[in-house]
Amino acid sequence: xxxxxxxxxxxxxxxxxxxxxxxxxxxxxxxxxxxxxxxxxxxxxxxxxxxxxxxxxxxxxxxxxxxxxxxxxxxxxxxxxxxxxxxxxxxxxxxxxxxxxxxxxxxxxxxxxxxxxxxxxxxxxxxxxxxxxxxxxxxxxxxxxxxxxxxxxxxxxxxxxxxxxxxx
Amino acid sequence: xxxxxxxxxxxxxxxxxxxxxxxxxxxxxxxxxxxxxxxxxxxxxxxxxxxxxxxxxxxxxxxxxxxxxxxxxxxxxxxxxxxxxxxxxxxxxxxxxxxxxxxxxxxxxxxxxxxxxxxxxxxxxxxxxxxxxxxxxxxxxxxxxxxxxxxxxxxxxxxxxxxxxxxxxxxxxxxxxxxxxxxxxxxxxxxxxxxxxxxxxxxxxxxxxxxxxxxxxxxxxxxxxxxxxxxxxxxxxxxxxxxxxxxxxxxxxxxxxxxxxxxxxxxxxxxxxxxxxxxxxxxxxxxxxxxxxxxxxxxxxxxxxxxxxxxxxxxxxxxxxxxxxxxxxxxxxxxx
Numbered sequence: 001x002x003x004x005x006x007x008x009x010x011x012x013x014x015x016x017x018x019x020x021x022x023x024x025x026x027x028x029x030x031x032x033x034x035x036x037x038x039x040x041x042x043x044x045x046x047x048x049x050x051x052x053x054x055x056x057x058x059x060x061x062x063x064x065x066x067x068x069x070x071x072x073x074x075x076x077x078x079x080x081x082x083x084x085x086x087x088x089x090x091x092x093x094x095x096x097x098x099x100x101x102x103x104x105x106x107x108x109x110x111x112x113x114x115x116x117x118x119x120x121x122x123x124x125x126x127x128x129x130x131x132x133x134x135x136x137x138x139x140x141x142x143x144x145x146x147x148x149x150x151x152x153x154x155x156x157x158x159x160x161x162x163x164x165x166x167x168x
Numbered sequence: 169x170x171x172x173x174x175x176x177x178x179x180x181x182x183x184x185x186x187x188x189x190x191x192x193x194x195x196x197x198x199x200x201x202x203x204x205x206x207x208x209x210x211x212x213x214x215x216x217x218x219x220x221x222x223x224x225x226x227x228x229x230x231x232x233x234x235x236x237x238x239x240x241x242x243x244x245x246x247x248x249x250x251x252x253x254x255x256x257x258x259x260x261x262x263x264x265x266x267x268x269x270x271x272x273x274x275x276x277x278x279x280x281x282x283x284x285x286x287x288x289x290x291x292x293x294x295x296x297x298x299x300x301x302x303x304x305x306x307x308x309x310x311x312x313x314x315x316x317x318x319x320x321x322x323x324x325x326x327x328x329x330x331x332x333x334x335x336x337x338x339x340x341x342x343x344x345x346x347x348x349x350x351x352x353x354x355x356x357x358x359x360x361x362x363x364x365x366x367x368x369x370x371x372x373x374x375x376x377x378x379x380x381x382x383x384x385x386x387x388x389x390x391x392x393x394x395x396x397x398x399x400x401x402x403x404x405x406x407x408x409x410x411x412x413x414x415x416x417x418x419x420x421x422x423x424x425x426x427x428x429x430x431x432x433x434x435x436x437x438x439x440x441x442x443x444x445x446x447x448x449x450x451x452x453x454x455x456x457x458x459x460x461x462x463x464x465x466x467x468x469x470x471x472x473x474x475x476x477x478x479x480x481x482x483x484x485x486x487x488x489x490x491x492x493x494x495x496x497x498x499x500x501x502x503x504x
Contacts, residue, residue: 156390156491157375160368161186163360164379164387165404165433 091146170370176200180207181336183359191351199350203343213240214335217274227328233321241320243331248313250446257450259421260329270410282408337442361399363441381433392490399444401452402433420453429455433473
């Protein structure tokens, strides 16, 4: 049918294969769809570049599939938020003077300029042992930008004796 | 497992001396006692604060021959060697300048500000003839002491000398030999002039903190040393006020007054404590630029502190740094 919008395969990366197949068979879809319209059985709506028509018989299955995927997305969203919170907490610990001093490599007799062991927090934050700025966490547009403060020098190792100004 | 060293601490040469050796009881006691006697003999032979000491009797008539104890004889010889080695930057003839500036007696350093009301303006060294030191300054009259090893006799030349700094370094050297007879792990520390035998009580190196000349509690750096000597010269030590002017004991032989080179502290690490003492003083006198050149020429391991607190190092000392308060430049021998 000349002039009719060409059906396009929707982007259903998050749908199960069975639901994606169901959709591709029964839905004429545009990329600028309105999800709220598709959620009603037998409803139709006009999008910016075409129309959506859903057969009533398939609507129940479609809704079930959408509900399932919505729940999956919600769960995934919570997981992402939880990860973001853990990343922020790890960043705050990483740049807190009190904590970084306690974790100094010199406490074990090492050279102060030698990188210490890389913790899980560093890895999660996308940081490196060399002190590079951590990568921005996912979806962190609303979160404040955490800039690494200059790391305080670790405490000196215990000495056997001293030389210097107070030793005339 | 670390062995606790036997320790003997006492006061000598107007400074605190600490001796340590890891050895069995009797051997340790004997070594510590012998080492302490070294300090006693060296001080009695080389002090300038006792008018009847062998050194001061020679200073009273420096153009005449004087038989002196071996410690004094060797100290003058070593001072002459250091004078030649440093191109005149180390010059024991600064005694007159020290006296003129008010340091003519044992002063109670460390007990607050020392005020000397009757100090004179420094008369300086003998009139400088034409000539230049390696660092560009006017050279004082050359020093030509004479030695008669057959009878331990010296003729100092026209000027009296001060053996304080090098005498302490030599006492550390000789005391270390006594301790080394009892055990390879030992420490001789005389006011920061140190000789460190072996790798320390734990075996992983002696850790020596370099004090901040501005008096901050945190050290500037911590060295890890095996079988080495370290010495620091500082304008912040042995200071006094004379006529309202702050003075210190490191005299620039080119000017005849307290050195003002832009450096406030120099630490040198080497094999021998007397050499480390001499070079730390010479570098402090000559200033940062010439110090860098001298370190390169003589392969010196040195760390210096500028008047504004910046820290500079020569390349050979960097591998010895176990810890540093500020990042130390790993570049081509420049200030860090």
